[in-house]
Amino acid sequence: MPSQSPVERVFREEAGRLTASLVRLIGDFDLAEELVADALVEALEHWPRDGVPDRPGAWLLTAARRKGLDRLRREAKYRELLQRVAAIPEVPRREVDDRLRLIFTCCHPALEREAQVALTLRAVVGLTTTEIARAFLVPEATMAKRITRAKRKIVAAGIPYRIPAGAELGDRLGEVLTVLYLVFNEGHLATSGEDATRQDLVQDVEWLAGLLVRLLPGEPEPLGLLALIRLHLARWPARLDEHGQLVLLADQDRALWDRRAITDAVRLLGRATALQRPGPYQVQAAIAAVHCEATTWEQTDWRRVVGLYSVLAALDPSPVVLLNRAIALGQVDGPAIALTEVDRLSGLLDGYHLFHATRAVLLRDLSRDGEAADADRRAVTLTSNAAEQQLLSQRLVE
Amino acid sequence: MQYMVLLSRSEWEDKAPEDERNRIFGEIQQWWGRLAAEGKIVAGHQLQHPDTATTVVLRGGQSTIVDGPFMEAKEVVGGYGILDVADLDEAIAIVRTFPSPSGFAEIRPVVVR
Structure with missing residues (x-):
């Protein structure tokens, strides 16, 4: 993992925390983000010279509050917002971490999945719109529009800024984990593009998952x-x-x-x-x-892998889980039995490149080379990831 | 915040046997009455069948009258209610308990001026 300077580490921790507090206190995503950016610029001027303050969070909040007042005083139409900024406590309550609320708001089920992902990376992780657009291979303007629309909906539709409680927590936590898992998958194996992997994205999501563990230890x-x-x-x-x-x-x-x-x-x-x-x-x-x-x-221990996939299939009966179970089964009971299991999924997974890649491997193990090559060719046409295409084509040559 | 809940007209309203239909309507009435008493529903109505709708088409000062609803959708509106609640989560929690066996309920914040 690349080493980070102390200032970078503090920034990462504090920027999301500050955004979260400000969204709660002033109820305006855009203004909150602008003030965080202002406060970070100010920190960059002072900290390298004077050292990181003892309580960087409090320092940044104070800076953001002052910047907010400056900014809003210049524009009379923001009187209501000005009052809210003025009401920001000069000394923040130390114990509260507003980031958990922010995560739940960004991953609210009333927002479409893509917007949840983008907003979480923007507001909680602090990635720029450009970085998010690049990570998901979407034009920057499209990503900017997606984020803006989501923020506007949060305010206009009255999506609350709260941590769900009781029976609701389970469902809502599921939404959050799905968002994190999607980002992880995107980083782990990009769906398209030249780079097979996006390690930075995986590290961001690792940090985010770690944060969630700290905030919800039970x-x-x-x-x-x-x-x-x-x-x-x-x-x-x-x-x-x-x-x-x-x-x-x-x-x-x-x-x-x-x-x-x-x-x-x-x-x-x-x-x-x-x-x-x-x-x-x-x-x-x-x-x-x-x-x-x-x-x-x-x-x-393939028997254990098969057993665990059976447990997983009971919790999440998706065809991809069953495909993986069949692959593990092949290691225990041989390729013929695995192929029977795999072929049972053909109706559901015909458009999935790894279905055909798996068939190719099993067919080759069974010395059905012609059919194996056909399956490999199907797999190549179905994936947009260059590194995977290369691996599959290489096998075609062998 | 105030939200309008737009309720779809569901198949059971036309197809369920009469006693079944009466039972469901009874439950809906009870549900509605309770929330109205709590001040969570501040207005609303069930609407008559879409066959009874008349649409006025406005076009540059001209207008024409058309028989039927203006939405050419598979789902038609069966009723609406205005909720007065804290936030979207409360609105969703309430709408989730609407005792209709099937259908859709769109929640939209009203414009405040």
Whole structure:
């Protein structure tokens, strides 16, 4: 992981926290973001010279408050906002962390999924609109419009700025985790483009999942998701070869895996399971852990993997989960049985490149090379990720 | 905040047997009455069948009369209510308990001037 300077670390922690407080206090997303930007600029002028203050959050809030008053006094039409900015306490309450409210607001089910993702990265993580647009390969203007529309809807539709309680928390936390998982997947394996991976995006989501764990320590699923992300990051150095091409799990150099990170992530998963409320992210992390703890591909405890996929399928009966279960089953009961399972999913997964890539592998194991090549060709036409295309085409040549 | 809840007219209103229909309408009436008493519903009506609708088309000072509703949608409006609640979450929580076996309910904030 790239090392960050103390100022950068403080910025990352405090910028989101400050945005969250200001949104709560003044109820205006755009103004809150502008004031945070102003306060950070001021910090950049002072901190490198004078050092980071003892309570950077309080320092930034004070700066934002002053900037806000300056800005609004110049424009008479903002009288109401001016009152709210003036009411910002000079010394913030230390114990409250408004970021949890902000996360739930950004991931509110009344916002479409893409807007939830964009807004969370913008407001909570502090990425710029340009960075988010680049990460999702969307024109900047489109992304800006998406974010603006979402912010406007939050205010106009009265989407509250609160942490859901009771029975509601489970559903709403599910929304948040889905958003994080989408960002993780986008970073882990970009859906298109030249770079196979976007490590920075994965690191952002790792930070966000860690934040969620700190803010909701009694919830097992954020722990599960954090463990899952960290288990993937631990294997990161082995994922690409020297030409930037994807290396399959079976072929990865396991000496490159970060053993310490794996041990830590497994311990994290232990904390989640101790809470005795299983969920799909915990099970996915458990599967990743089985892979991480195996010394070789062949030594993998495949029976346990199949069992865990069965548990996952019971929680989340999606065809992709069943496809993965079939792949693991192939390692236990052989390719013929796995192929039967896979072919059962053809109606649901015909448009999914990994369905055809999986069939290709199994057909080749069964020495049905002609059919295998056909399946590989189908897979190539279906993926837009250049590194994956390369891997699949390479297999066609062999 | 005030929200208008636009309720769709559902299939059961035309197709369910009469005693079933009466039972559901009874539940809706009770639900509505309770929320009105609590001050959460401040206005609203059930609307008659869309066959009874008349549409006036306004075009540059000219107007024409058309028989039927103006929305050419599969779903038609069956009624509406005005909610007076704290925020969208409260509106959603209330609408979720609307005792109709099926249908849609669109929640839209009203413009305050």
